[in-house]
Amino acid sequence: MDQKAKRKLTILVDMDDTIEQLLKAWLKCLNEKYGRDVKCEEVVDWDITKVYPGLTREQVYGEINLPGFWGKVEPVPGAVEALKHFLDSGHKVYIVTATPYQSVPEKMDDLLFKYFPYLSWENVIITSSKQLVHGDVLIDDGVHNLENGNFEKILITAPYNKDYDAEANGMTRVSNWKEIVSEVDKLAGL
Structure with missing residues (x-):
């Protein structure tokens, strides 16, 4: 059973190549x-x-x-369980995606709500300006989404960002959802 976090967080999570492949x-x-x-x-x-x-x-x-x-798109290993863990720990979870409007219905119905049935439209924010969204932490693979944001920044390693100096830019680099859960749990005082 998941522990309740000492600090309840608002966790912002990118969709493409963060929770799905x-x-x-x-x-x-x-x-x-x-x-x-x-x-x-x-x-x-x-x-x-x-x-x-x-x-x-x-x-x-x-x-x-x-x-x-x-x-045809499948979840990233560990993502389904991690987001459920965050919710069970008392956190708020929001999917923040820059999905083009024409893809939104199919992407949400055939992918997000299929694999993450505990999420709903109330958990979805569609914007290409993620820095404007208020939250405690953003988990993303795009450095441009993390830069200049007023939140803790967790960068998921990908071939297109592997040479980016995350630490020098105030970001925590992770390789998988196990590491993400560990970082978020630390922020929450678990």
């Missing part, structure tokens, strides 16, 4: 469609189009707007 599913679809063999480790820049020379931005980004795409 967008990149893995996206590359699989693009590779199958265009006969490529791009691997997640090769995506060392936030702009995924750089690993698909010859494809237009519309071809690359259009894939995630196709019907049925979000049903």
